[in-house]
Amino acid sequence: MTSSAMPRPKADDEAPLLVAEKLTRFYGARLGCREVDLTLHPGEVLAIVGESGSGKSTLLSLLSTELAASSGRVLYRQRDGVTRDLATLSEAERRLLLRTDWGFVRQHAEQGLRMAVSAGGNVGERLMAVGGRHYGAIRQQAIDWLGRVEIEADRVDDDPRSFSGGMRQRLQIARNLVTRPRLVFMDEPTGGLDVSVQARLLDLIRSLVAQFGLAVVIVTHDLAVARLLSHRIMVMKSGRVIEEGLTDQVLDDPREPYTQLLVSSVLVP
Amino acid sequence: MTHPATAMPAISYNFAYLDEQTKRMIRRAILKAIAIPGYQVPFAGREMPMPYGWGTGGVQVTAALLGADDVLKVIDQGSDDTTNAVALRTFFETTAGVKTTSHTAEANVIQTRHRIPETPLKPGQVLVYQVPIPEPLRFLEPRETETRKLHALSDYGLIHVKLYEDIARHGHIATTYAYPATVNGHYVMDPSPIPKFDNPKMDHSPALQVFGAGREKRIYAVPPYTSVVPLDFADHPFTVQRFSQPCALCGAEGVYLDEVILDDQGGRMFVCSDTDYCAGRQAEGHTGTLSAPDAPTRADEGPKEGCS
Numbered sequence: 001m002t003s004s005a006m007p008r009p010k011a012d013d014e015a016p017l018l019v020a021e022k023l024t025r026f027y028g029a030r031l032g033c034r035e036v037d038l039t040l041h042p043g044e045v046l047a048i049v050g051e052s053g054s055g056k057s058t059l060l061s062l063l064s065t066e067l068a069a070s071s072g073r074v075l076y077r078q079r080d081g082v083t084r085d086l087a088t089l090s091e092a093e094r095r096l097l098l099r100t101d102w103g104f105v106r107q108h109a110e111q112g113l114r115m116a117v118s119a120g121g122n123v124g125e126r127l128m129a130v131g132g133r134h135y136g137a138i139r140q141q142a143i144d145w146l147g148r149v150e151i152e153a154d155r156v157d158d159d160p161r162s163f164s165g166g167m168r169q170r171l172q173i174a175r176n177l178v179t180r181p182r183l184v185f186m187d188e189p190t191g192g193l194d195v196s197v198q199a200r201l202l203d204l205i206r207s208l209v210a211q212f213g214l215a216v217v218i219v220t221h222d223l224a225v226a227r228l229l230s231h232r233i234m235v236m237k238s239g240r241v242i243e244e245g246l247t248d249q250v251l252d253d254p255r256e257p258y259t260q261l262l263v264s265s266v267l268v269p
Numbered sequence: 270m271t272h273p274a275t276a277m278p279a280i281s282y283n284f285a286y287l288d289e290q291t292k293r294m295i296r297r298a299i300l301k302a303i304a305i306p307g308y309q310v311p312f313a314g315r316e317m318p319m320p321y322g323w324g325t326g327g328v329q330v331t332a333a334l335l336g337a338d339d340v341l342k343v344i345d346q347g348s349d350d351t352t353n354a355v356a357l358r359t360f361f362e363t364t365a366g367v368k369t370t371s372h373t374a375e376a377n378v379i380q381t382r383h384r385i386p387e388t389p390l391k392p393g394q395v396l397v398y399q400v401p402i403p404e405p406l407r408f409l410e411p412r413e414t415e416t417r418k419l420h421a422l423s424d425y426g427l428i429h430v431k432l433y434e435d436i437a438r439h440g441h442i443a444t445t446y447a448y449p450a451t452v453n454g455h456y457v458m459d460p461s462p463i464p465k466f467d468n469p470k471m472d473h474s475p476a477l478q479v480f481g482a483g484r485e486k487r488i489y490a491v492p493p494y495t496s497v498v499p500l501d502f503a504d505h506p507f508t509v510q511r512f513s514q515p516c517a518l519c520g521a522e523g524v525y526l527d528e529v530i531l532d533d534q535g536g537r538m539f540v541c542s543d544t545d546y547c548a549g550r551q552a553e554g555h556t557g558t559l560s561a562p563d564a565p566t567r568a569d570e571g572p573k574e575g576c577s
Contacts, residue, residue, distance in 0.1 A: 092422045114430070121433050128433065129426025135436050135502040157437050 015077055017042045017183060017215050023062050023072035031239040032058035035072070038234070038241075042182065043213040047230035047247065049220060049262070055239040056219045057187060063217060064104060064185045065094055079182070099126050103176030107188035109168035112175070113160045119146060119171055120156040126179045145174040149204060166197035170204065177208065186218040190225055202228050223266055227251055235259045285332040285365040291315055295333035295488070299479055302490035307452030308420070309403050314486035324357060324382060325483025327399035331380045334395055334479070335361065340368045342376035347384035347525070347542035354382075371545050383446075385467040387524050387546040390476035392493065398461040400482040403489065405449040405459040425457050428500055436505055445510065450499045452491055457500065466509045466525045471497040516541045517559040519550035 018040040025032035033055035040046055048056045061067040063074055065086050074086045079101060089097065098104075106112035113122050123142040124132070132138050143153045149170035151163075160168050169189060176184060189205065190198040206229060209216055220226055226233055227247055234244040235256065243256045254260045283289065291313075298312035317325040335341065341361055345353035349371040357380060358369050370376050373388040380397040390396060406416045409427045419427065428449055435443045448465035452458050460471060461480060471478060471491060478491040491497055501507040515522045517538035524546065526539040538559050541547035551560065 091418065092424075095422065095424065117430060117434060118437050120437055121430050124433055125426060125430050128429040129424070133429070133501075133503050135433065136504050138433065139437070 014041075015083075016040060017044075017077050018063065018217075019075040019083075020063060021073050021075070023059065023074065024070050025058055025062055025067060026070045031055070032067075033062070033236070033239040036241055038063075040183075040215050040217065042215050044232065045209060045214075045216040045218065045230040047218050047220060047226035047233045048236060049223060049226050049233060050236035051221065051262075054236040056236050058239075059236070060185055060187055060217065060219050064102065065089075065098070076183075096130075099129050100179045101181050101183065103173075103181040103184040105169070105172050105176055105184060105186040105189045107191045109160065109165070109172050112172045113168060115161050116159060118157045118159050119151065119163070122160065122171060122175050123178050126175065130179065141178060142174075145178050146171075148177075148208070149174045150200075164197075165193050166201055169193065169201055173205070173208070177212070177214075180212065181214070183215045183217075186216060186220075188220055188222075189218070190220070190222065198225075205229060223251060223263065235262065282364040284337070285335045285361065285367075286317075287315065287329065287332045291329075292333045295329055298488045299330065299333065299490065302479065302488050303477070303492050305456075306492055306495050307456030307458045307489060309458075309487040309489045312486055312488050314483050317483065319356070319360075321484040322401060323353060324380070324399035326481030326485075326488070327380050327382070327397050327483075328357060328360070328481075329483060330397045330479050330481035330488060331357075331361065331378060332365075334378055334397070335365055335367055337365075337367065339377045340370050340375055342370050342373060342379045342545075343381075344379065344384060344386065344543075344545075345382045347386075347527070348544045350544065372549075373545055383462050383464075384525070384542060385463060385470045387521075387541070387543040388549075389470075390474055392475040394476040396474075396476050396478045398463075398478065398480040400459070400461040400480045400487075401484070402447075403459055403480065403482040403485050403487040405447075405457050420456055423455055425451075425500070428457060429502075432500060432502065432505075436502070442501065442505055442507075448499055448507075450497045452497055453495050456489075458489060458491075458497075460497075464510065464525055465499070465507075468497070468499050468507070469509065473497075512539060514539055515557060516547060516550075517557040519547045519555045519560070520557040521547065521550055521555070 016039045020036055020038040023036040024034050036059055048059060050056050062069050075083050076086055077083045104112065120139055120142040123145050124138040127138050127141060143156050146153060146156060151167060151170060160171055163171060190201055193201065202225060218229060230247045232245065233247045233250045234241050235250065237258050243250060243259050250259065251263055254263050294313055298310045302308065302310045314326065315329060317328055319325060341358065343354045343358040345351040348354060361367055362369055373379065373386040377393065378395050378397065379386065382399045385396065404416055406419060406427060409431055410416050410419065432442050446464050447459050447462045448468050449457050450460055450468055460468060473494050473496060475493050477493055480489045499507040512526045516524065516526060518540050521541055525542045527542045529538050529540055531537055
């Protein structure tokens with residue numbers, strides 16, 4: 001269903017969007033992640049799974065330029081078709097990229113939202129940061145996006161502190177997608193939510209990903225989320241990628257003993 | 270040597286209180302501030318013989334600028350005769366021995382708290398502002414390291430979020446003082462807590478404007494004839510306050526008025542906040558609704574007797 005709803009990649013979209021080469025990060029003497037290679041094409045959803053401390057969040061921070069790599073590099077193909085090494089971007093270019101072409105949905109909505117600013121202000125912030133100076137237009141777009149993530153228009157002036165956990169996550173998604181990014185990073189977007197809310201949020205993410213042809217790197221420890229959302233999966237352990245492949249293939253027929261353990265650890269109600 | 274009348278040792282200050290090295294340091298900061306309009310230059314602010322919040326930044330700037338033949342005017346909320354203005358004027362009379370005045374047109378250096386004089390400033394004049402919080406992004410972004418980056422990158426979306434919130438909550442931009450403005454097309458500055466009514470006077474002013482923040486130890490400046498543009502939205506443009514009536518004492522219109530409560534029966538009047546401007550108009554014969562023909566005007570108000 002999801003795959004049939006996906007727009008077919010255009011001819012000039014054959015080149016990868018994001019490439020990581022031998023990405024390594026040490027925290028002092030301790031290893032964050034080591035020699036990770038990764039390729040992401042437009043419209044593709046990649047899940048990174050593994051237990052706590054396996055280096056998946058480090059990898060996400062390296063990809064999104066929040067952390068500098070100890071060695072290795074990340075290449076990104078910009079909207080103008082030029083592929084750049086992200087370490088060579090100036091601070092201004094990096095910030096522009098982060099707020100236009102990219103999105104970042106965090107596990108804790110408080111980190112990804114301005115809790116003291118209204119929902120409309122939260123969604124409008126990116127628009128104003130890239131030069132939006134028409135209040136009416138900004139507000140209209142904010143209301144439009146709240147609708148797409150199933151938040152009623154009359155909540156536009158409420159601040160996120162009055163929102164439930166699921167609503168906050170949906171608001172975060174609206175805030176990130178308002179500039180039509182091509183690549184979204186998600187760090188445990190469904191963590192801490194109860195299962196019915198999780199299911200609705202996953203549904204929403206799935207439809208938005210399909211509708212806008214988003215490329216997504218999603219970090220999760222929840223294999224069910226990975227199976228539902230992603231095309232490909234990478235399994236990490238102790239800072240290394242130990243297995244990768246098509247999601248269904250890896251989860252149905254895990255090769256590595258650790259992956260087998262991970263898959264067999266899932267509780268089935 | 271002792272003072273004959275009090276038998277106390279005579280105190281001699283260096284000219285304008287601060288030592289010469291300190292004044293040179295402050296002048297270097299002022300020169301840098303003028304060279305980069307709107308940029309907050311850190312300086313080694315000194316302890317002054319008054320508490321923070323009483324204009325320690327402005328006083329240091331004034332002390333560094335004053336020369337022996339300068340004429341100083343000090344205003345506080347537009348008035349020449351309120352505590353802060355009187356105290357600082359006396360301070361410089363004592364420590365620098367400079368001539369002081371209450372007439373805007375006669376002064377070279379005008380230190381101000383929260384107003385710009387109504388009388389248009391001239392080339393050669395310097396307006397020194399007392400600034401409590403120099404960082405316009407302070408309450409939006411608490412990290413100084415980050416606000417400096419935002420200034421460097423001209424990354425001011427955050428201030429517009431604040432203005433957006435104003436309109437969303439109040440239906441209009443509810444910021445009425447310390448209204449942020451872009452200086453010379455790059456840095457956004459906090460014009461100190463002047464009413465937004467005064468913002469247009471900063472734009473292309475022929476006078477030099479220097480801002481001193483003592484607690485935060487920052488100096489910034491707007492050189493003469495520099496653009497100062499208030500931030501706004503295309504569909505909610507910047508506007509200044511309007512008053513429905515003229516000044517009750519001098520009949521002036523298009524000036525900033527203070528509300529003065531007259532009694533406990535709800536009686537009130539609106540008068541010019543700029544006392545020098547009001548007195549000047551009254552001396553020229555202008556009258557308002559509440560100026561009685563034989564009542565003493567502000568111009569000839571003398572010291573009151575029997576009020577101790």
